[in-house]
Amino acid sequence: MAQMMAEGKKPEVLFWVGCAGSFDDRAKKITKAMVKLLNAAEVSFAVLGTEESCSGDPAKRAGNEFLFQMQAMQNIQVMNAYEVTKVVTTCPHCFNTLKNEYPELGGKYEIFHHTQFLQNLMNAGKIKVEGGKFAGRRITFHDPCYLGRANGEYEAPRALLTKLDAELHEMGRSKARGLCCGAGGAQMFKEAEKGDKEINIERTEEALELKPDIIAAGCPFCNTMMTDGVKNKEQEASVQVKDIAELIAEAQDL
Numbered sequence: 001m002a003q004m005m006a007e008g009k010k011p012e013v014l015f016w017v018g019c020a021g022s023f024d025d026r027a028k029k030i031t032k033a034m035v036k037l038l039n040a041a042e043v044s045f046a047v048l049g050t051e052e053s054c055s056g057d058p059a060k061r062a063g064n065e066f067l068f069q070m071q072a073m074q075n076i077q078v079m080n081a082y083e084v085t086k087v088v089t090t091c092p093h094c095f096n097t098l099k100n101e102y103p104e105l106g107g108k109y110e111i112f113h114h115t116q117f118l119q120n121l122m123n124a125g126k127i128k129v130e131g132g133k134f135a136g137r138r139i140t141f142h143d144p145c146y147l148g149r150a151n152g153e154y155e156a157p158r159a160l161l162t163k164l165d166a167e168l169h170e171m172g173r174s175k176a177r178g179l180c181c182g183a184g185g186a187q188m189f190k191e192a193e194k195g196d197k198e199i200n201i202e203r204t205e206e207a208l209e210l211k212p213d214i215i216a217a218g219c220p221f222c223n224t225m226m227t228d229g230v231k232n233k234e235q236e237a238s239v240q241v242k243d244i245a246e247l248i249a250e251a252q253d254l
Helices: 002-006 018-023 025-040 057-061 065-081 092-100 114-123 155-164 199-208 220-232 244-251
Strands: 013-016 086-089 110-113 138-141 214-217 240-243
Touching: 013 025, 018 025, 018 220, 025 114, 025 220, 025 244, 057 065, 057 092, 086 092, 086 114, 092 110, 110 114, 114 155, 114 244, 138 155, 155 244, 199 220, 214 220, 214 244, 220 240, 240 244
Parallel strands: 013 086, 086 110, 138 214, 214 240
Antiparallel strands: none
16 A cells, blocks of 8 residues: 555555454465455555554454554554545454444444455456356355344355355355354454364354355355364365355456
């Protein structure tokens, strides 16, 4: 963003990469897939780079409102200085926080989850999804909590997946009744409380009942938790866990 502004250019959209997309080796692949799609659609975008801090979601969910507001205010100051108006992110946690909690702190932007943004690009004819290589493959989609129940978005990810010519099979608990993968509410960064079963194992079992070739996700946390669940069941050789951006990019040979 700093480089573009120095050149007198203003991007159409800010791509909010997020902590997972920046630092987690698995989530970096989702970031790269999204960048390939944005470039292919000729979207003018920029990232904040080192000026991007954590959205503050984990701090807030863990109960540290003071730290959340510090992180949020820092990001808002940076984004407002660049006159950001439109933001897209691959992380539902960042999406929810920027969309619903930044406005009261002075950060008012048009926020898109990447599945929403990709659906818009597809509807505008800027992305053409050829799903031939996924024909006959069985896919089930795990609804991220902060995209689904928290923000009511269930259709955008499914609209993209149906373009892949794959067989989309819904889990018993899906959409508004979807089960959490277990990593929301800052649970990603702590050990789970003692219980009979880890929640990501419960969710993975529900997915594996459908005998999928691919478990599709729309969140880096969900991706990690479902991947761990598949490994726990020793199914990683036959079941892939992929973000929707990766599937769309793969369908286009990007």
